[in-house]
Amino acid sequence: VTANVATMKSIPERLQGKDIPDVIEVRGEIYLAHKDFEALNAAQDADGQKTFANPRNAAAGSLRQLDPTITATRPLQFFAYAWGEASGLPADTQSGVVAAFKRWGLPTNPLTEVCTSAAQLISYYETRAGDRATLGYDIDGIVYKVDRLDYQERLGFISRAPRWAIAHKFPAEQATTVLEAIEIQVGRTGSLTPVAKLKPVTVGGVVVSNATLHNEDEIARKDVRVGDTVRIQRAGDVIPQVLGPVLEARPKSAKPFAFPETCPVCGSHAVRDVDAKGVADVVRRCTGGLICPAQSKERLRHFVSRNAVDIEGLGGKQVEFLFETGRIMQPADIYTLQRRDARHSEPLSKVKGYGAKSVEKLFAAIEERRSVPLDRLIFGLGIRHVGEGTGRDLASAFGTWEAFREAVDRVADEGATGDDGKPTKAANELLAIDGIGQTVVAALADFFSEDHNRRAVDALLEQVTPEPFVRDVADETPVLGKTVVFTGTLSRVSRNEAKAQAERFGAKVSGSVSKKTDYLVAGAEAGSKLTKARDLGVDVLTEDEWLELIGQA
Numbered sequence: 345v346t347a348n349v350a351t352m353k354s355i356p357e358r359l360q361g362k363d364i365p366d367v368i369e370v371r372g373e374i375y376l377a378h379k380d381f382e383a384l385n386a387a388q389d390a391d392g393q394k395t396f397a398n399p400r401n402a403a404a405g406s407l408r409q410l411d412p413t414i415t416a417t418r419p420l421q422f423f424a425y426a427w428g429e430a431s432g433l434p435a436d437t438q439s440g441v442v443a444a445f446k447r448w449g450l451p452t453n454p455l456t457e458v459c460t461s462a463a464q465l466i467s468y469y470e471t472r473a474g475d476r477a478t479l480g481y482d483i484d485g486i487v488y489k490v491d492r493l494d495y496q497e498r499l500g501f502i503s504r505a506p507r508w509a510i511a512h513k514f515p516a517e518q519a520t521t522v523l524e525a526i527e528i529q530v531g532r533t534g535s536l537t538p539v540a541k542l543k544p545v546t547v548g549g550v551v552v553s554n555a556t557l558h559n560e561d562e563i564a565r566k567d568v569r570v571g572d573t574v575r576i577q578r579a580g581d582v583i584p585q586v587l588g589p590v591l592e593a594r595p596k597s598a599k600p601f602a603f604p605e606t607c608p609v610c611g612s613h614a615v616r617d618v619d620a621k622g623v624a625d626v627v628r629r630c631t632g633g634l635i636c637p638a639q640s641k642e643r644l645r646h647f648v649s650r651n652a653v654d655i656e657g658l659g660g661k662q663v664e665f666l667f668e669t670g671r672i673m674q675p676a677d678i679y680t681l682q683r684r685d686a687r688h689s690e691p692l693s694k695v696k697g698y699g700a701k702s703v704e705k706l707f708a709a710i711e712e713r714r715s716v717p718l719d720r721l722i723f724g725l726g727i728r729h730v731g732e733g734t735g736r737d738l739a740s741a742f743g744t745w746e747a748f749r750e751a752v753d754r755v756a757d758e759g760a761t762g763d764d765g766k767p768t769k770a771a772n773e774l775l776a777i778d779g780i781g782q783t784v785v786a787a788l789a790d791f792f793s794e795d796h797n798r799r800a801v802d803a804l805l806e807q808v809t810p811e812p813f814v815r816d817v818a819d820e821t822p823v824l825g826k827t828v829v830f831t832g833t834l835s836r837v838s839r840n841e842a843k844a845q846a847e848r849f850g851a852k853v854s855g856s857v858s859k860k861t862d863y864l865v866a867g868a869e870a871g872s873k874l875t876k877a878r879d880l881g882v883d884v885l886t887e888d889e890w891l892e893l894i895g896q897a
Contacts, residue, residue, distance in 0.1 A: 345407045345408070347412045348406075348407050348408075348409060348412050348415040349374070349407070350412070351412050351413075351415050351416035352374075352415075352420050352421075352422060354420075354421050354422050354451050355422055355450070355451075356448075356449040356450065359448040359449055359450070360447075360448055360449045361444075361447050361448045361449075363434045363444065363447075364434075364448060365430055365431045365432040365433070365434070366431045366432075367429055367430060367431040368427060368429075368430050368431070369427055369428035369429040369430065370424050370426075370427055370445065370450060371424070371425070371426040371427055371428055372422055372423050372424040372425050372426065372450075373422070373423050373425070374403055374407060374420050374421070374422050375399065375400075375403055375420070375421055375422075375423070375481050375482070376399040376402050376403045376406075376418075376419065376420060376421070376481070377399075377419070377421060377480050377481045378399065378480055378481060378482075379480065380419035380421075381396070381398075381399040381402055383419070384396070384402060384418065384419065385402075397550050397551060398482075398550050399481070399482055400482065402418075403420060406418040406420055407420070421451070421481075422450075422451055423451060423452060423453045424442070424445045424450040424451060424452050425442055425445075425452065425453065425456070427441065433493070435493075436492065436493050436494065437491045437492055437493060438489050438490075438491050438492075438493065438496070439456070439458050439491055441493075442456060455472070458491060459488075465486075465488055465512075468486065469486050469512055472486055473514050476514065483514075484513055484514055485511050485512050485513035485514050486511070486512045487509055487510070487511050487512075488509065488510050488511075488512060489508060489509045490508040490509070495508065496508040498837070498841055499841075500840075500841070500844045502733075504732075516577035516578050517547055517577060517578060518547070518575055518576065518577040518587070519545050519546070519547045519552075519575075519576055519577075520545070520573055520574065520575050520576070520590060521542050521543045521544070521545035521552075521573070521574065521576060522542065522543040522571070522572070522573055522574070523540050523541070523542060523568060523569070523570055523571065523572045523573075523574045523586070523589075524541050524542065524543055524570070524571075525540075525541040525570055526538050526539070526540060526541070526557065526563070526570060526601055527539045527541055528603075528604060528608050529638075530607060530608065530609050530630055530636065530638035530639060530642075531638075531639075531642055532639055532642030532643045532645070532646050532726050533629065533639070533726070533728045534607075534614075534629040534630040534631070534632065534636065534639050535627045535628075535629050536603075536604070536607070536608075536614055536627070536628045536629065536630065537556065537557075537558070537559070538556075538557040538558070538559070538560065538563060538601075538603070539554055539555070539556060539557065540554065540555045540556070540557050540568070540574070540586050541553070541554060542554065542555060542574070542576065542584075545576070547576060547577065547578050547584065550578065552576060552578070552584045554584065555576055555584035555585055555586050556583070556584070556585060556586075557586055558626075559626045559627055559628070560603035560628060561626050562626075563601050563603065564600075566586065566587075566588045566589070567588075567589065567600070568586055568588065568589050568601070569589065569594070569598040569599060569600060569601060570598065570599075570601065571594070571595045571597060571598040572589040572590070572593070572594055572595075572598055573589065573590040573593035573594070574586050574587070574588065574589050574590065575587040575588055575589075575590065603628065605628075607630035607631075607632055607636060607638070609630070609632075609636055609637055609638040610630065610632040610636040610637060610638070612630050612631045612632035612636060613630075613631050614628045614629060614630050614631070615628065615629065615631060616628050616629070617629070637667075640667070640673060640674065641663065641664060641667045642726075643675075643726040644663050644667060644672060644674070644675065644678075645660050645663045645664075646724065646726045647675045647678075647724045647725070647726065648663060648678070649724075651720070651723065651732055652720055652723050652724030653713050653716055653720060653721070653724045654713070654720070655678070655709050655710055655713050656705075656709040656712075657702070657705055657706045657709050658678070658706065658709065658710070662706075665697075666681070671684070671685070671688075674800050674803065674804075675724075675800065675803075675804045676800065676803035676804045676806065676807050678710055678807075679710060679714065679804075679807035679808065680807065681707070681710065682707045682710070685703075691703075692706075713808070714807065714808050714809060715808070715809045715811055716808050716809070716810055716811060717739075717810075717811045717813070718739040718742075718743075718744070718745055718748070718810050718811055718812060718813045719732075719735045719736040719738070719739035719740075719813060720735070721745070721808070721810050722735040722738050722739055722748065723735030723736075725791070725801065727787055727788060727791045728787045728790075728791070729783050729784050729787040730784060730787060730788070733779070734779065734780070734784055737777060737778065737779040737780060738777065738780070739813040740813055740847070740852060741777040741780075741852060741854075742813075743812055743813050744810070744812045744813075745805070745810035751770070751773055751774060752774075752788045752789075752791075752792045753792060754770035754773070755768065755770040755771050755773075755774060755785060755788060755789045755792075756788070756789050756791075756792035756793040757770070757793075758770040758771070759771075759789055759793075760782065760785045760786040760788075760789040761786075767782065767785070771785045771789070774788065775855075775856075776854050776855060776856045776858060777854065777855070778843065778853045778854055778855045821849040821850050821851075821894065821895075822849075822893055822894065823846065823849050823850060823851040823862075823863070823893065823894060824849070824850035824851070825850060825851075825852070826850075826851050826852070826862040826863060827851070827852045827853075827854050827860050827861050827862050827863075828846050828851045828852065828853055828854070828861075828862065828863045828864075828865060829853070829854050829855070829856065829857050829861050829863070829864050829865070829873060829877070830842050830843060830846075830853070830864075830865045830867070831864060831865070831866055831867065831870045831871065831873040831874060832866050832867030832868050832869050832870035832871070832874070833867045833868040833869055834865075834867040834887050835867065835868070835887060836887055836888075836891065837887075842865065842887075842890075845894070845896070846894075849894050856873070857873050857876045857877045857880065857882060858880070859880055861877065861880070861882045862882070862883065863882070863883050863884075863885055863890070863893075864877040864882050864883070864884045864885070865885050865886075865887060865890040866884055866885070866886065867887055
């Protein structure tokens with residue numbers, strides 16, 4: 345969208361000032377003011393073109409135009425408030441950098457404020473909630489950020505979310521409408537999710553006709569029935585959800601919803617898992633696994649998604665078409681598509697909606713993804729409970745696909761727990777990885793104990809090459825590749841900070857001591873881990889010795 349952004353009048357072609365770094369990547373948000381949105385829709389309507397549902401959609405659509413001259417006609421505006429790559433920064437606080445943006449000629453939000461107490465934050469929130477309707481543009485809440493940049497660095501991130509910032513949302517707008525039907529959708533992990541089909545109603549400027557009902561317990565708790573008049577809201581001004589029925593408007597014919605006990609797609613039993621304490625899972629799942637078309641299709645969508653293997657041009661609609669026509673049924677089929685298409689009675693280039701050029705680009709994009717980063721591949725398999733962060737933890741711990749597969753095959757063969765209910769030896773190897781718990785280990789055991797899953801993965805591995813995991817380490821460090829365990833109370837940094845710091849320097853952080861442990865960093869009141877480390881001859885460091893080792897003393 346760079347060419348489109350360059351057409352915006354509010355963004356200068358050149359920054360002004362003496363303290364501009366050699367490299368600075370400014371980030372922010374592009375938006376449409378209410379008056380500009382109304383004028384744009386009036387112009388669209390006058391030209392006989394489709395109008396936009398809300399300012400957010402209009403701004404996004406304007407940025408995605410293939411022709412920058414169209415974007416240039418749209419009254420887009422910009423607020424700068426963050427940054428990415430930078431060779432240096434003009435201040436040591438968030439507010440200081442934003443102030444520099446303004447000096448350089450970039451538009452910043454004049455309502456940004458520095459607060460020194462929680463009471464001030466809440467007061468600011470209440471002020472903005474009160475004048476929200478008069479701002480002239482849409483907001484759905486306030487973001488609080490730690491101002492000092494050194495504190496931001498220490499706090500770090502959880503997956504993609506910063507620990508140093510939090511959103512405080514405003515209460516969602518509400519409306520009432522009629523619940524016309526409840527449909528059951530089957531997700532890629534077999535979860536049966538009820539979706540409310542609503543008589544269309546406008547909420548917060550957006551027409552809503554569908555809303556999630558989450559699960560069968562939620563339906564029973566709220567006692568929503570087909571035919572009810574229901575209250576709905578858009579959570580965070582985005583996701584529609586049903587709050588409950590208007591009981592005085594309930595028709596006499598409305599009956600409690602009977603949740604299906606079989607999969608509506610493949611007819612397999614749909615069951616609720618029961619844990620060791622006898623508590624049933626809130627989600628009912630299809631037992632059909634990879635034979636269930638709904639799961640297979642959703643697993644394929646997940647596999648090619650942006651945060652997994654990321655095959656450009658192979659989106660949800662394309663996956664659905666290729667699956668429904670039998671061209672792609674499992675991930676390995678993606679990589680043999682070009683060869684099989686050449687022999688197909690109706691090649692893709694002859695299919696409506698495709699063309700020779702687009703098919704050529706699709707095949708080229710697939711070829712570009714024959715080499716896949718290990719963490720993305722693990723995440724892309726769609727194993728239950730294995731998200732992006734967990735995929736990265738596993739990839740970081742094992743380094744290569746071969747090591748990962750050997751470990752999960754062992755836990756699949758031995759099981760996650762033995763007859764005594766305790767973790768098996770193979771499970772304990774996985775549990776020693778920081779961030780990996782019994783739930784993930786059980787999910788890995790379940791997935792790799794299924795023959796059809798192993799066959800599907802083996803077929804995929806014939807087509808792709810998993811790239812060994814490479815940690816984000818700029819230079820060689822004394823602890824690169826070393827396994828480190830932290831125990832006791834640290835005085836100079838928190839335990840989480842110490843772990844994140846170790847990983848930045850290329851170390852593997854484990855939660856337990858073993859023969860493979862290289863260093864145990866022992867704080868005050870260290871207990872059994874210290875004893876075990878000494879018994880095994882593991883190098884034991886104080887916190888100061890550890891910081892000196894990594895050059896942070």
